[in-house]
Amino acid sequence: MHMYRAVLVDDESFTRKGLMKLIDWEACGFQVAGEADNGEDAFELIKREQPDLVITDIRMPVIDGLELIKLISLENMIQPSFIIISGYNDFKYAQQAMRYGVHDFVVKPIDEIEFTAILQSLNNKLKHEREEQLEKERLRGVELIKSLILGEAADVVIAEWEVRLQISKGDDVAYVFAELNDTHSWQQSGNATSNTRFKEKLEAELIRITAAEQPICMHEHRNRIGMLVPSELLKPFQGELEHFLVKLRDALDVHFGRGVFLYAGTRVSRLSDIRESYKAAKEALLYKYIHEDKRIVVYDQIRLEPLHYISFEPALFHEFMEQFEELKLDSVHTKVEHWFRDFRDKRYAPEAIKMNLQQCVMGILKTIRSMEGEELTLSTLQPLLNWHDNNLSLGELHRLFTAFIEESQNYVAELRKEQQKGGINKIKSYIELHxxxxxxxxxxxxxxxxxxxxxxxxxxxxxxxxxxxxxxxxxxxxxxxxxxxxxxxxxxxxxxxxxxxxxxxxxxxxxxxxxxxxxxxxxxxx
CATH class of the missing domain: 1.10.10.60 (Homeodomain-like)
Structure with missing residues (x-):
């Protein structure tokens, strides 16, 4: 739970100590970050600590509560909320306080129940404002990434975001894709995970493992999430991008099992060059099945590795179809196992895998049609026809393909029985007639x-x-x-x-x- 920070200001020590003991601050969503006994010290404390809430007595020597609020309002800093406490039920002070946007005015002696209710109300207000602010930041981050990728970001906007993302001269930034695999409507468990939930968990884990104070810029690319990773986020990992990716992958595995894959583009020295990193990250996607065990692909490490676009040998494909039609399930399984090992070991590009599996699917459907079967009755057909539109690991693709073959072979066996039954019925009719x-x-x-x-x-x-x-x-x-x-x-x-x-x-x-x-x-x- 996010805790808001509060500062107590009162020239009476027993009032401050009494408030500390009286209120269950954590239950109200706050923690006390400091205290001061006069307005001058409070002013410096507030500038230093940047709290979310200041609780101040209205009458103090040198600088009173209202003057303190005025001074803070003139500072170029995030403005805290204020709760004023006073030993006097002074309507004039209350009016002035409200004009400065003070959240509430409390008269001493402080009632625990009343003050707790005020803090809880403020907590809800701050939480709502924080959520609105975070959503605005997210939307601004999305727009930034889109404009950078399209090469349309204005120099002034880039400069502003370099400051906000703490990208200094000599720093760099990378574009990273996060991809959740094997979560779809036709998976075995039947529990599909939405992209929204994945994005929320991704952002939460990014903030947790990096202790990020700067905005997290993310963008949804249809079926994966893109994000900016500046050097500042890599500080807890000695500046090593791969160390960061491993930590992020492991953190997300807690929520999603071994379904998360990460792809990092090359690191660039300027935010304006992020388009190059984005394109490199897209290239890294092509190496997904080759590096499935690790589930992390860093473009700078694989850019010289070859990819192959290989077709099945005609003789082997013909043998596969013969074994399929002869209902030799064990032989078919052996061949499929061999193919899927080759996909990884011989460095097949995803497009080559798609082409070869489609060839097999079309061959099987042709057999079913020739036997006057109805292919749409196969429950495993649709997932396999659309697999490339989803994020699938090689293991899940193997499972789907095997399930399709098994169901198809069972269907062919049924069709053959029907054909035999129809044929023998014709023979029986012939005998009865002749x-x-x-x-x-x-x-x-x-x-x-x-x-x-x-x-x-x-x-x-x-x-x-x-x-x-x-x-x-x-x-x-x-x-x-x-x-x-x-x-x-x-x-x-x-x-x-x-x-x-x-x-x-x-x-x-x-x-x-x-x-x-x-x-x-x-x-x-x-």
């Missing part, structure tokens, strides 16, 4: 371009009966129908009509299934 002809498992397999052994196994698995048994049931069922409908048709004629070339064999098969001969079946009907 059972009276001279058909066999081999002849049907030839018609439907399928292995006869596989067809026999598939038929049994699908319908729970062997092909020959099913064919016999159809033929005997039709024979029974003919026997019921006509008493004059001969047995050999029925045999021919239902697909038997040999009447004796027909009788044998009929009896095998019905436990009686065709003639016995007919006589039974009579």
């Amino acid at each position: 059972f009276s002809h001279n058909i066999s498992l081999k002849s049907i397999a030839a018609i439907f371009y399928i292995n006869p052994v596989y067809l026999g196994q598939l038929f049994k698995k699908t319908y729970g009966v062997y092909f020959n048994e099913f064919l016999l049931q159809l033929r005997v069922s039709e024979a029974k129908k003919l026997l019921r409908q006509s008493s004059t048709i001969r047995i050999y004629e029925i045999a021919e009509k239902v697909g038997f070339s040999n009447a004796d064999y027909f009788v044998t098969q009929f009896e095998k299934l019905e436990h009686m001969t065709p003639t016995e079946y007919r006589n039974q009907l009579k």
Whole structure:
């Protein structure tokens, strides 16, 4: 909690000491930074300490409370709030005090509850003013960065900000990107972090680890935060930029796990040159996946390192697609693991990774479409199509890609089952239509371009009966129908009509299934 600083001024020592003991200053949001027993000493103390609040007696020797307020108001310093205390309920003094913008007028003896309420009210007022001031500073910092990057900042504005950021001759300044990764609506935990919260925590940790008194200038670049890092902020780190980045990364890890990446541009000697540092920081972004373990990229350290734009070898990609369509998940996983190691070890540029993964995704979608599948049913497709619009670590990208492959392979297996089921249904319909002809498992397999052994196994698995048994049931069922409908048709004629070339064999098969001969079946009907 931010504590406001107060100074006590009263020529009576017991009043000051009494106030110190009477009030729970910390609970009210204040700490006492000093005390004085006369107006002259108080004036010097206030100039030195720059407090947020001055509590002063109105009647003191040499310089009284009102004169002290007048003197302070003439000084070129941040004006503190004032609370006047007096042993007299003097309306005239109160009127004068209020004209000087005094927060409150308190009559001795001081009531603890009343005075606590006054301090709490002032604390809320100061907090609101501070938040407004910080927001103004943020907006001014944003405008400064935008104008510097575009090369539109006026010299007078640059000079003003160099003073405010404590950039002296011989100092330098760098542009740094802070990026929060792996926080999105389709992550495993489902808890996406807003850019606003990330920015707030970033600013808070910057202030904490640097003890910064100057403004923190930040700018939101779509999906990452940019900031100015002058030499003054690096003093607690012996002026070492990388030491500062490590400390900042570790501080942010407490809030966001290992999702924060930092990219520093080259250090420039003038604020007006920050555009060059900004461009260098953007170049550093391209080395993200190469330095994923460290999660810090300093442009001056990597600027000579090569980046590669490599395509998958056609033969390897063809092999990948074959293994995918054959549903060889282990082989596909092995190949994907190899690719992602190469992305880092062979220094792939992010654009090359994007191009190669898109090639795989498009190949898989083509297979699904050829099987009359509906690709939009894949829950993992959309995240993978849009991954480059989000901040993803290589590990998270690997997880997403693997999840997409696994879901796609499961879908292809389902489509294949549906196709097989549809195919066997067609074969069954064909048998039902042509059972009276001279058909066999081999002849049907030839018609439907399928292995006869596989067809026999598939038929049994699908319908729970062997092909020959099913064919016999159809033929005997039709024979029974003919026997019921006509008493004059001969047995050999029925045999021919239902697909038997040999009447004796027909009788044998009929009896095998019905436990009686065709003639016995007919006589039974009579």
